[in-house]
Amino acid sequence: MATESIKYLAPDTENKAKTQVFPRPGQHTTGLIDWLTTIDHKKIGLMYGMTALFFLIVGGLEALLIRSQLWDHNMDVLTNRQYNQMFTMHGTTMVFLVIMPLSAAFFNFIMPLQIGARDVAFPRMNALSLWCFVGGGLILNLSWFFTGGSPAIGWFGYAPLTDTRFAEVVGDMGPDFWIFSLQILGVASLLASFNFITTIINMRAPGMTMMRLPVFTWMTLIVSFLIILAFPAITIALVELMFDRTYGTNFYDFLEGGKPHLWQHLFWIFGHPEVYILILPAMGIVSEVIPVFSRKPLFGYGLVIFSGAIIGFMGFAVWSHHMFTTGMGVVATSAFAMLTMLIAIPTGVKIFNWIGTMWGGRIRFDTPMLFALGFITMFMIGGFTGIMHSSVPIDAQHQDSYFVVAHFHYVLIGGALFGLFCGFYFWLPKMTGRMLSEKLGKFVFTLMFLGFNLTFFPMHYLGMIGQPRRTHTYNEGHGFETWNQIATVGAFILGLGIVIGIYQFVSAFFNKKLKPAGSNPWDARTLEWALSSPVKEYNFARTPIIKARDQAWENNYGPRENHAEKEPLDDHGVHMPDRSWWPLVTALGLFGLALGMLFHRTIDPSGELVRDYTAPILAGSIAILGMIMWALEGPGGYHLFPKENDE
Amino acid sequence: MSDASAHALEHHEPVTSTGIPNKKVLMWAFLGSDCMFFGTLISTHLIYRKISATVGGNFLDIRDVFDIELTSFSTFILLASSLFMALGVSAIHKGNLKSMRWMLLGTIIFGAIFLACQVYEFTHFIHAPGNELTLSTYRGEPHVFGSTFYVLTGTHGTHVAIGVFWLIGWLAYSFTGKMSVAHAIDIEICGLYWHFVDIVWIIIFPVIYLMEYAL
Numbered sequence A: 001m002a003t004e005s006i007k008y009l010a011p012d013t014e015n016k017a018k019t020q021v022f023p024r025p026g027q028h029t030t031g032l033i034d035w036l037t038t039i040d041h042k043k044i045g046l047m048y049g050m051t052a053l054f055f056l057i058v059g060g061l062e063a064l065l066i067r068s069q070l071w072d073h074n075m076d077v078l079t080n081r082q083y084n085q086m087f088t089m090h091g092t093t094m095v096f097l098v099i100m101p102l103s104a105a106f107f108n109f110i111m112p113l114q115i116g117a118r119d120v121a122f123p124r125m126n127a128l129s130l131w132c133f134v135g136g137g138l139i140l141n142l143s144w145f146f147t148g149g150s151p152a153i154g155w156f157g158y159a160p161l162t163d164t165r166f167a168e169v170v171g172d173m174g175p176d177f178w179i180f181s182l183q184i185l186g187v188a189s190l191l192a193s194f195n196f197i198t199t200i201i202n203m204r205a206p207g208m209t210m211m212r213l214p215v216f217t218w219m220t221l222i223v224s225f226l227i228i229l230a231f232p233a234i235t236i237a238l239v240e241l242m243f244d245r246t247y248g249t250n251f252y253d254f255l256e257g258g259k260p261h262l263w264q265h266l267f268w269i270f271g272h273p274e275v276y277i278l279i280l281p282a283m284g285i286v287s288e289v290i291p292v293f294s295r296k297p298l299f300g301y302g303l304v305i306f307s308g309a310i311i312g313f314m315g316f317a318v319w320s321h322h323m324f325t326t327g328m329g330v331v332a333t334s335a336f337a338m339l340t341m342l343i344a345i346p347t348g349v350k351i352f353n354w355i356g357t358m359w360g361g362r363i364r365f366d367t368p369m370l371f372a373l374g375f376i377t378m379f380m381i382g383g384f385t386g387i388m389h390s391s392v393p394i395d396a397q398h399q400d401s402y403f404v405v406a407h408f409h410y411v412l413i414g415g416a417l418f419g420l421f422c423g424f425y426f427w428l429p430k431m432t433g434r435m436l437s438e439k440l441g442k443f444v445f446t447l448m449f450l451g452f453n454l455t456f457f458p459m460h461y462l463g464m465i466g467q468p469r470r471t472h473t474y475n476e477g478h479g480f481e482t483w484n485q486i487a488t489v490g491a492f493i494l495g496l497g498i499v500i501g502i503y504q505f506v507s508a509f510f511n512k513k514l515k516p517a518g519s520n521p522w523d524a525r526t527l528e529w530a531l532s533s534p535v536k537e538y539n540f541a542r543t544p545i546i547k548a549r550d551q552a553w554e555n556n557y558g559p560r561e562n563h564a565e566k567e568p569l570d571d572h573g574v575h576m577p578d579r580s581w582w583p584l585v586t587a588l589g590l591f592g593l594a595l596g597m598l599f600h601r602t603i604d605p606s607g608e609l610v611r612d613y614t615a616p617i618l619a620g621s622i623a624i625l626g627m628i629m630w631a632l633e634g635p636g637g638y639h640l641f642p643k644e645n646d647e
Numbered sequence B: 001m002s003d004a005s006a007h008a009l010e011h012h013e014p015v016t017s018t019g020i021p022n023k024k025v026l027m028w029a030f031l032g033s034d035c036m037f038f039g040t041l042i043s044t045h046l047i048y049r050k051i052s053a054t055v056g057g058n059f060l061d062i063r064d065v066f067d068i069e070l071t072s073f074s075t076f077i078l079l080a081s082s083l084f085m086a087l088g089v090s091a092i093h094k095g096n097l098k099s100m101r102w103m104l105l106g107t108i109i110f111g112a113i114f115l116a117c118q119v120y121e122f123t124h125f126i127h128a129p130g131n132e133l134t135l136s137t138y139r140g141e142p143h144v145f146g147s148t149f150y151v152l153t154g155t156h157g158t159h160v161a162i163g164v165f166w167l168i169g170w171l172a173y174s175f176t177g178k179m180s181v182a183h184a185i186d187i188e189i190c191g192l193y194w195h196f197v198d199i200v201w202i203i204i205f206p207v208i209y210l211m212e213y214a215l
């Protein structure tokens, strides 16, 4: 697609490549090598998204196994240990390998387009983040094949479940896989966030002031800050746990002076901001979609952003509401209860803003809008149950019951996942250049909406009548059966909806029969809709000069002085960076380092513990070599010469 | 036009929205995150120091194993290294490669002395006769002090080591003949990192070491 617009190649480009010792893969790289070495934010975003959709299927199958086990009392689909493994892997997968990377996919693909940038600030670092994510996901799922199988410790990994002395299987490696995978995924998230922060602060097109940024970009910025401030807590907690398990330290070992309680604090200091990391991107997406399909600007733009920032900030001060029943003392418990109730206010503000946006608008019920409306309503139900648990005595009843499971699925599926599906239906025409079938889209929405409510609404009731969560079965005579069966049927319907949805997303890239989208099929408002679909390799042929918020809308309907201008074409052309192998090599090194550390201990015939660091050192050297080559490979690059309006 | 953006234009660095180079924003974001890493480690240490204040039934007096003279010396060395670092940054801004090399070398040597002191300290503590402080015990009794102490100071030491290798990298690069004022920003962010690691030590030293003597 880009080759059409090239008039000639800058004279020195080809020669330069030859003089480099290890030339970076250049302009004409195609096929597999292109995907492995790409540093284009759009391709990286796509790979992030596709990998996450794959893991959504994996995590969904795990959930269906859980639901089959709970179909009736005393079922034997899974043993108790397998059940524990299943919900651990399901939770960890959905949080770290599905929702977060799906959000990252949109950050990558859409955010630079929204601010008028040609790429993120550090494209190679972006590629490293992608490969670390893939590596971390692999490590987590490799755990199935080694001693003890997958971790059975919950996605929260509470101590002392992780204590080696309490392992159900001698030499259980599950928790170790879990630790190393989360560490590598943490690297991926941190790198991506540093990159996005720099990009949004520094790479905005002229005139794109902070208060003109699209709301989705604002949420990207806030989430990135949450990630860089919240992930350190879990990283350190995991380092401490790794030391406990590998080198015998006593951080969480209550027999030797450690306090398991500390793990809960560190985990939730990360864990609560994490739930906002999961939901704010979806809120950003919905804040883009609702104005478009109501044909009105977002009501209270400033308030939406400000309440997002307040939610992010307060999110660091409520973590102990996950620990009300641990006996923290009256003062701490009351303080955290009050703060938790307070945080509902900025959340409610956003809901009213969305309603205000729709109020009096000319609403169109296309698929993205259906998902956005589904998001608002379902997220509200999850929010209400959340406010219920913020009351300490009530939470004492809810804790560890299915009521909590209902709560967090209303916010995570009804909220985050619906929001992300909304994003796919909204932006896929921009990514693929094709319109998705509205009929199929609406069918997917119906299945998901029905299936989701069938699955999770009864869980409120099941929780209230006492079904405990994290328990592999229940006895006869509690009256749990009927509602569990309804939930299981619902889960399969939801699963079917998700699978058809994924099929629809993937086929949009290949199905040539779909209607072409044109640059702005939804009559949408933000800058990315001023570009052609699919977006050209260089994004913007000429840097836009932004005159207003909702620039694409202003270009079409606004007064003259609000129309965007463009910087003149540069006669040097558009500088495109070359691709690079080193992010992949560095990530491979880190992947090997984690595996090496996982297997560096063996028990020799005499029963002695033997440590062999050859493999980790080798793999670590590969990572370091990757970084050195990265630093030395030089800018490289080539020039494209698009015509005036070829964007 | 500010100095930095004048340089940026000269060297075809992309002009940024804020005028601050991308690498600098990146480093500041990283340091913000790193504060939380150390914050978590330091709080872990302090919490356990308070709730596990005895060992084998006796009050835990860590002064029996600490060697405060040595640590004060290494603290001084690390602080002094920051002066070299600052001078190195200012030298490259002026285009004075030769002076930058000496200053980086000074920083590296002082950083290395600090690390050597730490290695000595660790081996010394682990083998302190009668007062052995290991990762999991103190005087042979299970305790958390060794866990929190070694992991915290070890993480700081790792930061210093990374800084030393990073500076060695730039020192080596300065001999390739490709280094110029354009790289001032690279040395500057090294400097930011180095000073930050120093500041963290300024917190660790009183809170982890000196406070043990204040009682």
Ligand code: HEM
Pocket: A060, A063, A064, A066, A067, A087, A088, A090, A091, A092, A094, A095, A099, A154, A155, A156, A405, A408, A409, A412, A413, A417, A455, A468, A469, A470, A471, A491, A494, A495
């Ligand atoms: C196909 C749709 C899904 C179904 C049927 C489903 C079902 C379940 C079930 C049955 C449990 C175990 C409850 C227990 O006994 O403790 C669970 C736990 C959980 N789910 Fe889902 N889920 C689905 C999708 C999601 C999604 C999209 C997320 C997104 C983040 C998610 C996040 C979680 C979390 C965090 C847990 C807690 C895990 C733990 O306690 O270890 N789920 N889910």
Ligand SMILES: [Cu+2]
Pocket: A271, A272, A275, A318, A319, A321, A322
């Ligand atoms: Cu929470």
